[in-house]
Amino acid sequence: MQLKKVFLVGPMGAGKTTIGRLLAQELNLPFKDSDREIEERTGADIPWIFDVEGEEGFRNRETSALEALSQQSDMVLATGGGIVMRAENRTLLAARGIVVYLATSVEQQVLRTSKDRKRPLLQNEDPAAVLQKLLDIRDPLYRDIADYVVETDNRNPKAVAIDIAALLANK
Template sequence: MDSAVPETQLLREALGSRSLVLIGMMGAGKSTIGRRLATRLGLDFVDADHEIERAAGMTIPEIFATQGEAQFRDGERRVMGRLLSRGPQVLATGGGAYANAETRARIAEEGISIWLKAEFDVLMRRVRKRPGRPLLHTPDPEGTLRRLIAERYPIYAGADITVTSRDGPHEAIVNEIIAAVRDFLAPPTEMGS
């Protein structure tokens, strides 16, 4: 990379119109890390859940309560399609968005998927701090979270990039994402011929 041009500018240019799409479980840090990543790269940050709430005129828990999960997922799919056409940006998705095959295909076409992978204990500790997670309003939230991890992690594993979300400085994770995106966009050339 040209040392006279800042790395973040080179990354933005290499992205073109593609979005950096953060995927992962609730509590993985998609919104928190996403905001910092967007700031560092000089891109817009978009939280898909907020956009879904704005489009529906109600909160996600209200959508689940009045319309059900299937209706929510259909709206999520439509909103994701609209958002992906607006890149480049950093886009934080809801935990179930990437599970939809149509959404995964759109992300592959119009973005770079980045899985913020977190261990069960980290996720459980984080989600307990923030009520309002409709999928965890069950008699056994820990069992529900373990089931969702078992269902979703094999799907998330198809992401372009995986970065471990853990406790510690957010900037360290942002730095890891930037390095991984740089490597993804400009793979090292093969040594020797």
């Protein structure tokens, strides 16, 4: 199997980090997370970056991190949910690796993110409405660049990782 890089895209709560780590083990590749990379480069967590620099500042850092990460050797990369909002990011993802869209329902997202206080976009009265609005905008963008779409609702992360590894083995 001639693997380049595997980029996991999808909404927050889809399981990109959890499934990404398991998939990296399955494929015997290093695992990277674009949000962790941004935090390491900045020396601050994502909520702080949003507070100080706003979403635009965070998106600039995200594009810079993606540019650097996508040039590295083979890996599994979990990306932030909003990475597809910039055309240049979509171009980089599609051109430099295999893109797997981890699709999930808003209901699952709410369940998986309800106790997470490190998600700046969800710190409001109606997280489900925010998640639905984001999904309405981003789902077509995820699908546009995806080589594979894999549903994660009510599925064991290890089983999802094994399924993705099987898909990639047949590529």
